[in-house]
Amino acid sequence: MDCARALAAGARVHEHRFVRLPDLREASDIPGAAFPGLPPTYIPLRNAIFYSFGASYAEEIGASAIAGGHNSDDAGVFEDVGPRFFSHLQKALRSGSAGLRKSSLQILRPLKRMNKVSVVRLASSLGVPLxxxxxxxxxxxxxxxxxxxxxxxxxxxxEAGVEDPLSPASRKIT
Ligand SMILES: [Zn+2]
Incomplete structure (x- = not known):
């Protein structure tokens, strides 16, 4: 949360809102749960929940877009990161809100065709405070x-050939 606050401040975000979801659990924390093919970090339908909060906020402030940072690696693992899911979700959110229909709410995923390696390279080239x-x-x-x-x-x-400023090796040098 400290990192999120610092990044939002650096990007001059108008209002940075935190939503607390204490009852959401990862697959590894759900006794007896079985989610075939999914990693222990899977949270059932997390993006339906996250984007619903985002859409509620968008309606509240009259925003016309919600942006997510999903990359192509994630889309290969989680169904709720894929294009089909977001297409349906965008339609569902608009169907439930006159305000979002009026603003033609868009769910934007600018990194959707990039894998994590490409995202790191892009961030480095843009001077993102990694x-x-x-x-x-x-x-x-x-x-x-x-x-x-x-x-x-x-x-x-x-793989990106970018030095991670947080890695233990980097910290020893500085
Ligand atoms: Zn860790």
Whole structure:
């Protein structure tokens, strides 16, 4: 959350709102759950929930777009990151709100054709403050470098040929 606040401040976001969802659980935290083909980090229908909150906020402020940072790697694993899901969701959200129909609400996914390696390269080329990005699935003060999020981050930075300012190796140098 500290990283999200810092990134939003740097991007001069008008209002940065946090939504708390304490009852959402990952597959690994659901006793006896079986989600074939999905990783333990899967949260059942998370994007239906997240984008519904986004759409509610969009209607509230009269916004015409919701943007998500999903990449092509995620779309290969999770059904609720794919084009079919978002096409249907956009229609469903518009059908439930005169305000969103009037604004022709769009769900934008500018990174949808890029894999994580390409996203890291793009971020580096744009001067994104990568030291403020967060990938760890745990809630420590620093990245654990052992969870799937950290492993994926390490792999993407390595393949992109971009030095990760947060990696333990980088921190030893500075
Ligand atoms: Zn981690």
């Amino acid at each position: 030291e403020l990005t967060w990938s760890c699935h745990r809630d420590g003060r620093t990245h654990c470098w052992r969870c799937p999020g950290c492993a994926s981050r390490s792999h993407a930075f390595s």
